[in-house]
Structures are given as C-alpha cells and as structure tokens.
C-alpha cells in the first residue's frame with residue numbers, strides 16, 4: 001500500500017488546491033520563457049523574412065534594424081550586377097502610426113519592390129501586392145482584415161492580404177507596401193525642415209530615392225563573405241551577411257531583453273523553489289506525529305523517506321502539468337507571441353524535480369529526527 | 379526455550395532522568411522488573427510517577443540513562459543501546475496500545491492493521507486478509523473500510539489493539555488503554571487482551587488508573603516518584 005498516495009487521497013482537496021497554486025506559479029515561469037522565445041523569434045523573423053544572403057547598408061552602420069541606414073536607391077542596380085548575386089531588391093523600414101477604427105495603430109511599414117526580394121513570404125489570407133500603388137499586406141496582429149482601407153500619410157491603402165508572425169522586435173506588426181509608396185510616405189512624414197531642403201534638391205542622400213538597405217540573394221556557389229568584401233570597397237556602403245545580421249539583432253536588440261527576462265526568470269525560479277520547499281516542509285511538519293507513529297510501529301526510514309519524496313514529486317509534477325496546460329490554454333491571448341518549445345517545458349520539469357528532491361531533503365531531515373515518543377500522548 | 383516461565387521482559391538497575399542541574403527530573407530510579415510469558419501486569423501510580431517513561435524504556439522508544447533491558451532473551455540495553463535497528467525489534471516483538479489510538483488518519487481501519495503486516499514482510503493480500511480476520515475477532519470487522527476519524531472511541535481503540543497485535547508480538551505494552559472507554563467496555567477490552575496474551579503466549583504491561591479492572595491483572599506494580607514497589611503475588 002502506497003502511503004504517499006493514501007495520504008494525498010485523504011487530503012485530496014488540500015493537495016489539489018496546493019497544486020493549483022503551484023501551477024499558477026509554473027504558468028508564470030513558462031509564460032516568461034515563452035515571451036522571451038517569442039521576442040527572439042519575432043526579432044529574427046523580420047530578418048529572416050526576406051530570405052536574404054546579404055544585406056547592403058550604409059557604411060559604418062549596423063542597419064537597418066539595429067541602426068538607421070540610408071543608401072541611394074540606385075545601389076540595387078549596382079549590387080545586382082555584382083558577380084555572384086542572383087537577385088537584389090531595395091527595402092525600407094519605418095514605424096508609422098495610423099488611425100484605424102478609432103484607434104491608433106503602430107505599424108512597422110516595410111517598403112519593397114514587388115518581384116524582387118524583400119516582400120512577404122507566405123500570404124495567410126488574400127493575395128500579395130499586384131498594383132504599383134496603394135495596396136498593403138498587413139500582419140494579422142494589426143487587426144486589419146482583407147478589404148479594409150487605411151490611411152498612411154496622405155494616401156489611403158487597400159488591405160489586399162494578411163501575413164502572420166511578422167513584426168519588429170518592439171512588437172509592432174508589419175505592413176508591406178511598395179517601395180515607391182514607402183518612399184512617398186517617408187517624405188510625407190519627414191520633419192518639415194527636411195522636406196523644404198528636399199524640395200530645394202539639396203543633398204543626394206536626402207533625395208526622395210533613398211532606401212534603408214538592399215538585400216541580395218546569391219548564386220548557390222557564391223561566397224557571402226566574398227561578395228560582402230566587394231561591396232565594402234564602395235566607400236559609402238557596408239555589407240552584412242545574413243548570419244551577421246542575425247547576430248547583430250540578437251546581440252543588440254534581443255540581448256537586453258534576454259538579460260532582463262533572464263533575470264526575472266531567475267527570480268521567479270528562486271521564488272518557486274522557495275515556495276515548493278516551504279510547502280513540502282510544512283506538509284512534512286504537519287505529518288510529524290504520523291511519522292512518529294510510523295516509527296513507533298516499526299516502519300523503516302525507507303518508508304518514511306519515500307512517503308515524503310513521493311508526495312513532493314507528485315506535488316511538483318502535478319503543479320508543473322497544470323501550469324503547462326494553463327499556459328497552453330491562454331498563450332494565444334497574449335498581445336505578443338508566446339513561443340513554448342517542448343525542450344523549455346522539459347527543462348522546467350527537470351528543474352522542478354530537482355527542487356522537489358532538494359526541498360524534500362529538508363522535510364526528510366526533520367522527519368528522521370522526530371522522536372517516536374512524540375506519537376504517544378495527546 | 380519453550381518454558382512458560384521464560385521471562386520476556388527483564389529490567390535491572392534502570393534509571394532515567396530528563397534534563398540536567400536545576401531542571402533535572404528523575405523519572406525512574408533503579409527499577410528492577412521481570413515479566414514472564416502469559417503474564418498480565420499493571421503499572422499503577424499517580425500522574426508524573428514515571429509510568430509512561432518505564433513503558434517507553436521497555437518499548438525501546440527511549441533509552442534508559444543507566445541499566446540493563448533484556449527483551450525476549452535479547453539484551454537490548456546495557457547502559458547503552460546494543461541494537462541499531464530498534465525499530466525492527468519493535469515491529470517484530472512489541473505491540474503498543476495507547477490512551478489515544480494513534481491510528482494513521484489517512485488509512486482505513488483495515489489498512490491501519492495491514493500496514494504493520496506489510497512492514498513485517500507479508501504480501502499485501504495476506505496482510506489484508508489477516509487484518510480483516512483480526513478486526514472481526516475484535517468485533518470491529520464491520521468497520522473495516524471506515525476512516526479513523528469516523529470511528530467511535532471504542533471502535534478506534536479496538537482497531538488500535540488489532541494493530542498492536544497484528545504481528546503477534548511477544549510483548550504488549552498498553553498506556554491507559556481503557557481510559558477512553560467506559561468501565562464496562564474497559565472490562566471487555568481487558569478480558570480480550572488477557573485472552574490474546576494467553577493465545578499468543580505474550581505478556582502484557584498496562585498502565586491503568588481504573589481500579590475496577592485491577593482484578594484482571596496477575597500482578598500490580600506501583601510507581602511513586604520513579605521508584606517501583608511490587609504488590610500482589612507473583613503468579614506461580
């Protein structure tokens with residue numbers, strides 16, 4: 001007969017209540033892990049979306065995500081002509097606030113050249129952009145639906161398609177428009193002083209035909225580093241391989257969030273460990289008299305230790321499972337993506353098992369010390 | 379060794395004190411006591427005279443400060459504990475019955491009894507069957523599936539007796555076993571204990587305050603301030 005199970009069944013309501021409390025804690029820990037994963041995945045998604053091999057940016061910058069980058073629109077032709085480059089496309093990125101359905105909507109507007117690299121990868125609903133002007137493909141997170149119209153700058157755009165999971169590292173959902181529209185939008189939204197200058201034709205870089213970056217896809221045989229070196233010889237241009245671009249994003253944008261969330265996660269795990277330890281210790285202390293009785297009737301330490309360890313493992317595992325179920329049920333209601341990999345859940349499970357065993361050590365110590373005489377009297 | 383006169387409990391020169399200096403309490407002073415097979419003896423004495431302490435020393439729950447304790451022919455204490463696994467000794471040789479039943483609250487009546495048997499190595503089915511048999515014998519078989527909290531005082535005490543007797547211990551120790559019962563029930567319980575002791579060739583040491591059941595004991599021992607005085611004839 002399994003004493004741990006019998007005792008749990010006897011105090012089932014309390015056990016379940018404790019498990020529920022613990023599972024809320026576990027759900028928070030899992031949510032934190034999921035939020036972090038979501039952040040990284042989102043940040044990388046926007047870099048991975050164009051399926052580029054090479055990013056040509058303003059020299060001396062780590063653009064266009066970590067830093068602003070501005071290069072002439074003519075760069076694309078020059079890059080496309082390079083040996084080893086299969087195709088190239090200009091791209092712009094800007095964060096724009098628009099009014100929609102009475103709300104302010106922050107959009108991460110991506111301007112690209114239809115037919116060239118940089119456009120939306122998979123259209124989830126509707127179609128891609130086919131017109132040169134005033135069509136828009138938005139991330140589903142914007143709340144826009146196919147057929148909506150939205151005003152950006154002085155023009156009204158028709159939503160023709162939706163994509164999923166495309167947003168910048170700040171969580172602003174993406175909206176794709178054509179490069180020409182994006183450039184117009186950029187000049188419309190530029191500060192007035194700069195607009196005056198641009199109108200006077202001052203400065204090449206301030207001209208209307210600037211882009212944030214040119215992305216290139218290479219021939220299968222081409223070496224990204226080789227092409228990058230060639231590009232860097234043009235003195236106003238810099239080049240980053242896809243791997244470098246991802247590393248920059250993780251290093252700059254994601255790293256701070258990682259440390260922030262990582263620290264918080266550490267605190268949460270510590271709190272969870274302390275709570276688990278307290279629960280198990282209290283559970284054991286409440287049973288000391290029964291443990292003394294067990295000793296009195298001759299139960300060996302093994303019986304007593306397994307009673308405590310089994311209960312604490314059951315508590316941890318039930319709490320962990322409830323927590324996992326809970327977070328899987330609610331994760332889609334988070335405003336930003338919560339990405340939980342099986343390995344995360346498994347790692348937390350592993351940590352919980354260790355915590356439970358260590359915590360039951362405290363209880364076991366108290367239990368083994370208890371004098372069987374305390375079972376007598378009272 | 380089959381001698382009916384064989385002593386099951388032999389205590390010589392046992393003293394026990396708690397605390398030191400000002401706080402020192404001499405609970406037992408130089409106790410000598412022998413209890414043989416089939417004997418049913420009572421420990422009497424006012425509150426605080428050391429009855430529970432003596433019972434605990436016999437039951438290997440507490441170690442005497444000095445003295446020798448021999449149980450069923452085995453020297454257990456000789457100024458120090460001679461056996462590491464006193465718990466196993468308790469499981470094999472000693473059955474306890476307490477004033478308060480001390481049943482495990484999370485096991486039903488049958489499993490409280492069966493637990494002792496499984497601890498002693500009996501198979502689960504065997505333990506269950508034997509537990510039910512014992513409960514039937516103690517006339518609480520109909521309550522076998524009841525949790526201790528729902529048993530009446532008398533029922534719980536009989537379940538506790540069943541548990542104490544489950545492993546056929548040679549030595550049955552009872553600390554005011556009938557205190558929670560009315561005198562009629564107390565008499566029934568004592569008769570039952572006597573009968574079981576006779577059947578299992580065991581001895582019983584019971585602490586009691588209940589004068590109405592004195593006649594059910596072979597010998598009465600009086601404790602006063604930790605000193606033992608024998609009363610009544612030693613059975614022949």
Ligand SMILES: Nc1ncnc2c1ncn2[C@@H]1O[C@H](COP(=O)(O)OP(=O)(O)O)[C@@H](O)[C@H]1O
Nearest residue numbers: 396397403405424425426427428429430431432
């Ligand atoms: N664990 C202990 N620590 C300190 N003093 C104790 C302890 N157990 C018993 N005593 C003392 O020893 C004396 C005898 O106690 P006890 O054997 O319980 O008496 P009785 O059972 O006859 O009432 C009492 O004075 C009691 O206070």
Ligand SMILES: [Mg+2]
Nearest residue numbers: 429430431553
């Ligand atoms: Mg007492």
